[in-house]
Amino acid sequence: MPEIEYKGQKIEVDEDGFIQDPSLWNEELAEYLAKTEGIEELTEDHWKVIRFLNEYYHEYGIAPMIRKLCKETGFKLKYIYELFPSGPAKGACKIAGLPKPTGCV
Amino acid sequence: MEALRLGVILAAGVCLVGLWLRLRHFLSLPLARDLSRARGSARRGARYALTLGMMPWAKESTRKHALSYIRGVVFHLGIFAALVALVAALSGARPVGGSLLLAEVLVGAGLVAGIIGLLERLARPDLRALSTADDYVAVLVMDLVLLAALAWLRDPAAVGWFYALAIAMLVYIPLGKIRHCIFFFPARIFFGRHFGHRGVLPPAVGGGEAR
Amino acid sequence: MMDKALEVLERRLSRQLAASLETCVRCGICADSCHYYLADPRPEHVPAYRAELLRRIYRRHHDPVGRLFPGLVRARELDDELAEELIKSAYGTCTMCRRCVLNCPMGVDNGLIVRTARGMLAALGRVPKGLQDTVDVHLESGNNMAVSEEDFVETLEWLEEQLQDEVDDPEARIPVNQAGARVLYTLNPREAKYYPLTILAAAKVFYAAGESWTLSTRAWDVTNYALFNGDDEAAREIAGWLAQEAAELGVEEVVMAECGHGFRAFRWEGENWLGRSYAAPVRGFVELVAEYIRTGRIKLDPAQNPEPVTYHDPCNQARNGGILEEPRYILKHAVADFREMHPHGRENFCCGGGGGMMAMGEFAEGRLAAGRVKAEQIRATGAKVVATSCHNCLDQITELSKHYDLGIKVLNLCEVVAEAIILPGDRQ
Ligand code: SF4
Ligand code: SF4
Numbered sequence: 001m002p003e004i005e006y007k008g009q010k011i012e013v014d015e016d017g018f019i020q021d022p023s024l025w026n027e028e029l030a031e032y033l034a035k036t037e038g039i040e041e042l043t044e045d046h047w048k049v050i051r052f053l054n055e056y057y058h059e060y061g062i063a064p065m066i067r068k069l070c071k072e073t074g075f076k077l078k079y080i081y082e083l084f085p086s087g088p089a090k091g092a093c094k095i096a097g098l099p100k101p102t103g104c105v
Numbered sequence: 106m107e108a109l110r111l112g113v114i115l116a117a118g119v120c121l122v123g124l125w126l127r128l129r130h131f132l133s134l135p136l137a138r139d140l141s142r143a144r145g146s147a148r149r150g151a152r153y154a155l156t157l158g159m160m161p162w163a164k165e166s167t168r169k170h171a172l173s174y175i176r177g178v179v180f181h182l183g184i185f186a187a188l189v190a191l192v193a194a195l196s197g198a199r200p201v202g203g204s205l206l207l208a209e210v211l212v213g214a215g216l217v218a219g220i221i222g223l224l225e226r227l228a229r230p231d232l233r234a235l236s237t238a239d240d241y242v243a244v245l246v247m248d249l250v251l252l253a254a255l256a257w258l259r260d261p262a263a264v265g266w267f268y269a270l271a272i273a274m275l276v277y278i279p280l281g282k283i284r285h286c287i288f289f290f291p292a293r294i295f296f297g298r299h300f301g302h303r304g305v306l307p308p309a310v311g312g313g314e315a316r
Numbered sequence: 317m318m319d320k321a322l323e324v325l326e327r328r329l330s331r332q333l334a335a336s337l338e339t340c341v342r343c344g345i346c347a348d349s350c351h352y353y354l355a356d357p358r359p360e361h362v363p364a365y366r367a368e369l370l371r372r373i374y375r376r377h378h379d380p381v382g383r384l385f386p387g388l389v390r391a392r393e394l395d396d397e398l399a400e401e402l403i404k405s406a407y408g409t410c411t412m413c414r415r416c417v418l419n420c421p422m423g424v425d426n427g428l429i430v431r432t433a434r435g436m437l438a439a440l441g442r443v444p445k446g447l448q449d450t451v452d453v454h455l456e457s458g459n460n461m462a463v464s465e466e467d468f469v470e471t472l473e474w475l476e477e478q479l480q481d482e483v484d485d486p487e488a489r490i491p492v493n494q495a496g497a498r499v500l501y502t503l504n505p506r507e508a509k510y511y512p513l514t515i516l517a518a519a520k521v522f523y524a525a526g527e528s529w530t531l532s533t534r535a536w537d538v539t540n541y542a543l544f545n546g547d548d549e550a551a552r553e554i555a556g557w558l559a560q561e562a563a564e565l566g567v568e569e570v571v572m573a574e575c576g577h578g579f580r581a582f583r584w585e586g587e588n589w590l591g592r593s594y595a596a597p598v599r600g601f602v603e604l605v606a607e608y609i610r611t612g613r614i615k616l617d618p619a620q621n622p623e624p625v626t627y628h629d630p631c632n633q634a635r636n637g638g639i640l641e642e643p644r645y646i647l648k649h650a651v652a653d654f655r656e657m658h659p660h661g662r663e664n665f666c667c668g669g670g671g672g673m674m675a676m677g678e679f680a681e682g683r684l685a686a687g688r689v690k691a692e693q694i695r696a697t698g699a700k701v702v703a704t705s706c707h708n709c710l711d712q713i714t715e716l717s718k719h720y721d722l723g724i725k726v727l728n729l730c731e732v733v734a735e736a737i738i739l740p741g742d743r744q
Contacts, residue, residue, distance in 0.1 A: 015677035038718075062462060066510050067471045077513065086718075088510045090711075102450040103460040104506045104539065104575075104674065104707045130378065131338070137330035140587035142597055144638045154423060165663055166345045166419035173345060174421075234359030235342045235368060237390040239381075280381050281389070285339050289422055292339040295332045296423030303584060304638030305662050 006032050016090070018100040025054065025097030033095045037086050046083055046095075048073045053096035063093050063101055109268035113195060116275035123279025124287055131291070143302050150301010151294045158297065158306065176218045183215010184247060187254035191271050194257060194264055209258050216251040219244060239281040247283070250274045318394045321436035325373065328432050328548075336425040337374045340364055346426070349419035351665050351689040352409050352682070363416035366405045367429040369398065370436075399442060406433040407444050408679045409686075411670035412544065413631035418662065427636075434546025443545045446675040450541045451550050458557070459537035461505035468533060471508050472515075479519050483739055490519050493565070494530035499604070500567040500596075501529050502538035502558065504575050504707050511707075517734035518573065521605060524737050525613040529571075535561035538578035540586075544672030548589055555586035563595040570598045574728045576630030576706035577670070580637050600633060602705055605733055606642035609649050616736040621651040625732070626699035628657070628690070628713060629664040630706035643705060646729060650736040651703075657693040665689050667704075669712025684719050687712060691720040702726045 003010045004017075006029060012020040017036055019025060030050055034042050042050070052072050056064040066088055070077055084091030089105040139147075161167040167174040186208050193200060200208050223244045226232045253270045256263035278284060300306040346363045347353045353361040360366075368390075375382030375391035382391030392398060414427035437443060443451075454460040463471075469492065476490040491497060501522070507515050522529045535557040542551035562570045572579040583598045608614040627647055633639045640661045647654045659665070668687035673679060690713065694702055702713055702724050713726045 015680045063509070065463070065467045065471055065508070066512060067467075067474045070474075086714075089506070100446070100677065101461060101509075102446070102453045102675070103509075104504055105510065105711065127338075131331060131334055134329055134331045134334050137332050137588070140591070140593050141584050142593075159421070164419050164421070165659065166349050167421065169348065170345055173343070177343070177421075229344070231347060231357070231359040231362050231365075232342070232344045235344055235362060235365055237342075238387065239389045240342050242388070282341055285341050285422065288335055288338040291331065292335040293423040295335055296417070296420075296425065299332075299425070300418075303636070305635060305640070308662070309641075 004032075004036075014100060016094075016100055018094050019097055020099075022057065022097050022099065030095050030097065033097075037084070037091050037095060039084070039091075039095075043083075045073075045075070045079075049075070049080065049083060049092055050096045053092055053098060057096070057098045063089070063098050106265060106268075109265055109272075110195060112272050113191070113268050113275070116272040120275040120278045123276075124284060127279055127284055128287060131288070139299075139302055141302070143304075145301050145304030145306070147298035147302040150299070150306045151297035153301065153307035154293045154297025155290075176221060179214050180218035180222060180247075181215075183212050183218065183251055186211035186215065187251055190254050190258060191267070194267060199261065200258070205258065209255065212251055212255045212258060216248060216255060219248040219251055223248060243277070243281045243283050246270075246274050246277050318399070318440070320439040321394055321399075322373075322377070324436045324439045325370075325377070325432065328435065329378075332425065333428055333432060334378075336367075336423075336429055337371055337378075339422045340367060340371070340420075340424045341422065342368075343421070346416040346420050346424075349416045351411075351413075351415075351668060352686045355686045355688045356682075360405065361409060363410075363420075363426045364424070366410055366433075367424065367426045369402050369405055370429050370433045372398070394436075399437065399440065402433050403437060403442060403444070406430045406437065407447070407672075407676060409682055411631070411666045411668065411673055413666035413670050414636055415631070415663070415666060418635065431543075431546050434544070435548060436546070438545050438547040443547075444676040444678060446677055447541060447545050447672045450672075450675050451545050451547065454537065454539070454541060454554060455550060458535070459505045460539050460541060461509050463505050463508055465533050468508055468536070471512065472531065475512055475515055475519065478516055479523065482516065482520060483523055484741070485523075488519075488523050490515075491530040493532055493534075494528075495565050496567075497528050497530035497565065498568045499527055499529040500562050500565055500570045501531055501601075502570070502573050502578070503531065503536050504538050504573055504578065506707055507573070514574070514707075514728050514730055517728075517730040518601065520734045520737060521608070521614065521730060524739055525608045526740075530565065530567070532561050532565065538573045538575045538582070540578055540581035541672055541675070543577050543581040543585065544675075551581065551585070552589040555582055555589050558582060559586065559590060559594050567596055569596050570594070571604050572598065572600050574601050574705040574707070574730060576632035576637075576708060577672075579639075580632035584637060600637070600639055600642075600705075602633070602639055602642045602646065602729055605729070606645050609646060614733075615738040616649045616733065617738050618650055618652045618736060620736040621701075621732055622653070623651075623700040624653040624655055624698060625651040625701040625703050626655045626657050626694060626697040627660070628667060628694075628702055628704040628709055629660055629662075630704060630709045631664065631666050631670050633705055634664055635662045639705075643703075643729060646733060647703060650733050651701075655697045655699050657697050665693060667709045667712045667716070669708050669715075674708055674711055683712070684715065687716045688720065691716045691722060694722055694724060695720070700724060701732075703729055703732050705729050 161174045250270045253267040257267040350363050372392040373394045410430050416426050450460050480488045540554045579600045667690045673683045710726050717724050
């Protein structure tokens with residue numbers, strides 16, 4: 001298992017960079033993960049998406065549908081892809097501390 | 106000499122029985138039928154696989170490695186020539202004149218190609234990793250048969266060597282990889298039928314082509 | 317302990333498989349037909365080397381010489397060590413693209429051999445986790461991302477509204493569970509879950525063509541990852557759902573969304589897994605779109621796609637599925653500047669993401685390294701857009717673009733076509 005070193009703490013991630021233990025997630029870690037996805041600065045809009053994903057995951061144990069994400073944040077689809085260039089699954093979910101989804105992603 | 110001659114005939118029998126046993130095992134296995142709807146034609150695919158599909162320009166691998174391909178062809182031609190020579194020797198005939206020269210050239214070239222093949226297998230790390238002892242033995246046996254055939258073509262006195270090595274070869278054929286001489290055909294036909302059925306082969310003229 | 321794996325070998329040992337196991341002469345000429353070998357020319361990356369691992373077991377059980385003199389032909393019993401090596405080889409460094417098969421002078425089907433090896437490992441429960449999870453989720457929930465029926469329906473309703481906006485017609489529909497529709501269409505769960513723009517694009521094409529089509533809420537997942545984990549039982553079950561739904565809805569044909577392996581699995585392998593023929597024929601979306609263009613049911617304006625575009629053939633759709641001409645025909649009508657990469661068509665290189673590789677994170681490094689071949693092919697075309705016809709290829713090529721700094725955009729064909737479509741109302 002690869003690890004990332006973050007604030008002197010070693011955190012296990014899988015080979016695609018998804019953190020292994022969602023309970024270790026916090027907002028500073030999200031900023032760090034965002035950089036690995038090529039997002040230098042997390043804006044308020046980024047945070048809106050990230051917080052929703054994280055809360056939804058903790059409640060239901062699964063990532064929400066993109067439709068719910070659009071509805072809850074009020075963002076248009078295309079805007080979400082702009083916010084997270086590597087996409088909602090590999091980009092946003094990873095930054096929000098969700099595990100890698102199954103299927104074609 | 107007569108004993109060796111009989112030995113060859115006996116070994117040929119052993120070879121045939123061995124190959125028959127191999128074939129029997131093969132035919133005891135179920136044939137996987139393809140229930141999907143055809144897009145192309147299995148039959149045309151198989152015909153292609155056995156004809157134009159064998160041409161050196163038909164595949165990227167043989168286009169890139171034309172020399173290896175030619176080496177293989179020369180080696181196999183030499184073997185066929187040596188087998189013809191063996192039959193001639195057994196029936197007390199000897200090629201003369203033009204056909205002698207042709208036989209010498211084919212067998213001689215086949216021998217050179219076979220030796221290169223053996224050296225290449227010893228020298229290239231990827232081939233070494235791929236090879237079993239059988240891969241070396243099979244080519245070595247063939248090379249020795251080619252050498253003996255060449256000797257016999259040049260000097261009838263070498264017939265004893267020719268027979269002795271032919272016996273070794275014939276017994277070895279069903280045991281090792283040389284049995285691809287029979288399995289080549291079903292493998293190639295299955296390949297052609299499979300890709301023919303799916304409309305992938307034979308290549309159509311026009312788009313979707315590699316070149 | 318290994319008995320289960322050996323049983324799988326015995327069960328699947330057809331004449332086709334045996335011919336491929338018997339015929340290889342270890343000439344090695346297949347070596348550089350494999351993108352793994354090209355990117356990193358190690359002996360283990362020679363296609364025949366992968367096949368040899370299974371051949372060792374085969375010889376131990378089916379070759380008298382292998383039984384009596386195992387050393388002569390490297391016959392070997394399947395043990396833990398060999399199983400580990402098989403996992404690395406059959407799952408870890410082979411995308412089952414079968415490019416080597418086309419390049420073998422003997423016709424050896426290394427793809428069939430690798431899938432058999434995978435099936436044996438599956439029987440031992442040793443499929444890499446990400447891949448096995450995907451199959452398990454599919455078996456449990458009916459689709460490989462556990463999208464609930466409620467979420468699925470809501471998403472389609474939401475998309476229907478967007479379609480109506482897009483085509484400016486309040487009557488535009490995304491039909492669901494319509495018995496008697498002509499076409500049953502399928503989706504990749506990732507479309508519903510994360511990337512719905514391709515659903516919208518396909519719906520727009522159907523709308524423009526005036527097609528009678530439907531989706532089903534009972535069986536709609538185009539994928540079948542059991543093609544890749546090698547488990548025939550699972551593959552049969554998954555293929556069976558769609559086959560049954562098509563029969564129940566009484567459609568004229570099933571059309572597979574742009575998903576390379578899903579197309580191959582259902583179009584070419586499914587009936588063989590099930591042991592019976594389907595009620596209705598199966599086509600790929602690309603085949604249908606090419607027909608729409610040919611028969612004038614949709615009209616395209618190539619000027620809408622002015623950037624240079626190249627096409628990546630998904631292995632499972634082209635070399636393993638026969639769809640060679642249609643994508644080119646479509647692109648020549650849909651984009652202004654189409655460029656082929658070389659080689660292409662049946663001889664294309666795998667992008668590196670096939671064989672379920674995207675689901676197996678543990679092999680990601682090798683996957684990206686082996687993708688170099690595709691990256692260089694793309695770069696050489698100078699294209700700004702890579703069109704393909706598979707979500708898996710799309711993701712891998714997107715990653716390649718990042719990794720090798722290609723600066724390209726990757727799209728499925730439906731998106732390229734939807735962009736160029738002239739809607740019936742706008743036609744002069
Ligand atoms: S698979 Fe074919 S090309 Fe490769 S080593 Fe075997 S015979 Fe030669
Ligand atoms: S199927 Fe593709 S990836 Fe696998 S060995 Fe053959 S060429 Fe390589």
